[in-house]
Every structure is written in structure tokens, then in C-alpha cells.
Amino acid sequence: MSLSYAVHERSDRRPAQERDAILANPGFGKQFTDHMVRSTWTGDRGWHDAQVCAYGPFQLDPAAAVLHYAQEIFEGMKAYRHADGSVWTFRPEANAARFNRSAQRLALPPLEEADFLESLKQLVQLDVDWVPDSTSGESSLYLRPFMFASESFLGVRPAQEVTYSVIASPAGSYFTGGLKPISLWISEHFSRAGKGGTGDAKCGGNYAASLAAQIEASENGCDQSVFLDSVEQKYVEELGGMNVFLVYQDGRIVTPALTGSILEGITRSSIIELAKDLDLRPEEKRISLEEWRADAESGQITEAFACGTAAVVTPIGRLLSTKGEFRTGPEGDGGPVATRIRESLLDIQTGRAEDTRGWLTRLA
Ligand code: PLP
Ligand code: COI
Numbered sequence: 001m002s003l004s005y006a007v008h009e010r011s012d013r014r015p016a017q018e019r020d021a022i023l024a025n026p027g028f029g030k031q032f033t034d035h036m037v038r039s040t041w042t043g044d045r046g047w048h049d050a051q052v053c054a055y056g057p058f059q060l061d062p063a064a065a066v067l068h069y070a071q072e073i074f075e076g077m078k079a080y081r082h083a084d085g086s087v088w089t090f091r092p093e094a095n096a097a098r099f100n101r102s103a104q105r106l107a108l109p110p111l112e113e114a115d116f117l118e119s120l121k122q123l124v125q126l127d128v129d130w131v132p133d134s135t136s137g138e139s140s141l142y143l144r145p146f147m148f149a150s151e152s153f154l155g156v157r158p159a160q161e162v163t164y165s166v167i168a169s170p171a172g173s174y175f176t177g178g179l180k181p182i183s184l185w186i187s188e189h190f191s192r193a194g195k196g197g198t199g200d201a202k203c204g205g206n207y208a209a210s211l212a213a214q215i216e217a218s219e220n221g222c223d224q225s226v227f228l229d230s231v232e233q234k235y236v237e238e239l240g241g242m243n244v245f246l247v248y249q250d251g252r253i254v255t256p257a258l259t260g261s262i263l264e265g266i267t268r269s270s271i272i273e274l275a276k277d278l279d280l281r282p283e284e285k286r287i288s289l290e291e292w293r294a295d296a297e298s299g300q301i302t303e304a305f306a307c308g309t310a311a312v313v314t315p316i317g318r319l320l321s322t323k324g325e326f327r328t329g330p331e332g333d334g335g336p337v338a339t340r341i342r343e344s345l346l347d348i349q350t351g352r353a354e355d356t357r358g359w360l361t362r363l364a
Helices: 016-024 065-069 091-105 113-126 204-221 266-278 291-299 336-349
Strands: 036-042 047-052 070-072 075-079 089-092 140-149 159-171 182-186 224-228 236-239 243-248 253-258 280-284 299-306 311-321 326-329 360-362
Touching: 036 299, 047 113, 047 182, 047 243, 065 140, 070 091, 070 113, 070 204, 075 243, 089 113, 089 326, 091 113, 091 140, 113 140, 159 280, 182 204, 204 224, 236 243, 236 253, 243 266, 243 291, 253 266, 266 280, 266 299, 266 311, 266 336, 291 299, 291 326
Parallel strands: 182 224, 182 311, 253 280
Antiparallel strands: 036 047, 036 159, 070 140, 075 089, 075 140, 089 360, 140 159, 224 236, 243 253, 243 299, 299 311, 311 326
16 A cells, blocks of 8 residues: 555534434435545656545636546445444455556556555545445445546646545435336437447546436436447447346346446446356346347346446336337336345345355445
């Protein structure tokens, strides 16, 4: 570890009563804890000024490169409070590694895995009272590490001043309706990512590029858009913020193979590993939309679900496009396989089941 985080605890923390009212019904991404992490990288000094300080606005010059050229990356992870009060996170080394892969793609500086982990520990230890009880349900403290070009310069080149930060937000269900099957709009006009682009990096620009399709989805009464490959508009890739799995009657669970334009989700990789414990056969392959439709209509596909840190495992009910619609999973609470996978994953994350793979790291 090369960084040492100075701790500047604020004296005006949110009153406990206010905090507890937020924790009772956190929603997603609306409320933030009392502190944040910040550190600065410059071309001549490397990373320095690492600190945990009061949560508050950044002062950015209007010429800060991120505002013009979107040189920015982020991560999404969760801290869970177990029954004994201890606080844990899930596979943070995988997030640290992905953060560095994203940094490389966006020409941002690397951050050592140990410095990344330490930043999470420092923030969660200071704001530990903000971690909801995770022993029932899926409440957690969502952690958002991010890095952006803070140099004031309008020339197009990798920034020579970069800011790293972590904020934390108590989280319940990502979807406002709670756990019920979502409907997907098949985006025919918009691609999220293309060959050689940034689809497999977790950078803000990918999410900006998904929003026009998200508007189209909403206008058509759908919860999310599903993106197809940008070359043939034929193969299923992922949603704007989640990977996809299809559940087959014969015990296979199939997810689109990584093509370079799909984000390699840590939930996705974990489900592929967990599947074997659940007598399911994971498969990564290209899946055409037509195959999805035909196999859902013939009953070979019995369920489909989206997965990610924020969404955990969310069943998919229907797919719609200008050409019509088809059902891909049961109504109600979703299908039995998605439910079993969701429970297995949450049981490990929240300490209700033994962590036999060493996936958890203690934060506090
Ligand atoms: N795909 C996209 C585009 C995402 O934003 C996310 C969320 O982080 C995922 C997939 C799922 O990734 P993970 O399971 O690591 O959260
Ligand atoms: C996550 O699941 O952590 C994501 O980043 C998805 C979305 C909230 C952007």
C-alpha cells in the first residue's frame, strides 16, 4: 500500500434519528453518508493528499477535462452488515482489478488494489452507523469509487491531474417497485457500445450513451432497454447497467459471451461459479434475439433475469419492440431458478450462508 489516508472527521454529522429514518427506507442512490474519500494524482507527484473528509461538493474549474471529454470511470459495490454487527464487502479485489482495467482504457492512472481497498475500509469505518442491517432482505451500503480528469485544460490528451473519490449511499431495491419482473425495450436504433469502444470499461460515457434508449424504453412503458450488438443488431449484449441470463428447461443458464463491448459483471462471474452448486449448467455464448424469442415461445426458456451489484438478480418478464412483444418469464415474483440464485448470492453476501470461496472481505 502506498497511500495513507488522513481522517478529517466532521463535527456536524447527521443526527441519529434522521439517519435511522433514511436507513428504514433508503431507496437507491438518493442519500449519502457523512463522509467521502478524496485523493489527487498528478503527473509529477503520483497519488497524494489521500483523505477521508466531510461529504460535500468538489470545486471544479469550468475547464476541468472531465466536463468536456468525459475522462471518468467508476465502480459499484456494496457493504453488508452481518448478524454480529460486522461489515463486509463482496469480491472487492475484482472491483479493484476492473477499476484498473477501466483506468487503462480511459487513459487514467492506475490505483493499487491495496489503496483501493483501504479507501473503502476508511470510509466505512468512519460511517459505519450508515450500514443498514442486511440480515433480512437486501439492504446495504452502496459504495461508489470513481476517478475523473480534474485538470483544467481544453487540449485533448490524458489529464495530468486526476481526482479519486469514494462516496457511500444506503441502498434498498434498485427498482422502485421492489422485486417484480421488469419489462425490456429492445433498442433498435441505439447501441450502447461498439467494437474497439469502451463497452467493457465502467466509464460514465457508456451510461450517457444508454440514456436515449432508456427514454425510448420509458416511452414504451418498459423498465429498461436491452442492447444488441452494434454490427448486426442481432445478438443480445446487456442492459444499461446489468448483465443478462436466460434459464433453460434442461438446467442450462446462458449468458452472452464477452465480446469486448459487454461489461464483465462480478455478479455475472459469481453466478457462473455458483451455478454448479445449484445443479445448473452455466454457458457463455452468443445469443440472438430471435433465438431468445423462439426458445421462450417454445417453452425451452423458462425464465430470464438481469444481474448486477445494484440490481442483484431481477427477473425479466416481457420483451417489447416495434415488432411486437413476447413473454420470457412467469408473472408474479419471477421464476424459481432466478429466486434460488438470488437467495444463494444474498445469503453469502449478507452472512446468512458460509462464505466457502473466500469472496467476502471485512471492512469494519
Ligand atoms: N453491465 C453494466 C453496464 C453495469 O453497469 C453493471 C453494473 O455494475 C453490470 C453489468 C453488472 O456488473 P457487476 O455485477 O459487477 O455489478
Ligand atoms: C451497479 O450495479 O453498481 C451499477 O453500477 C449499475 C448502475 C447503478 C449504474
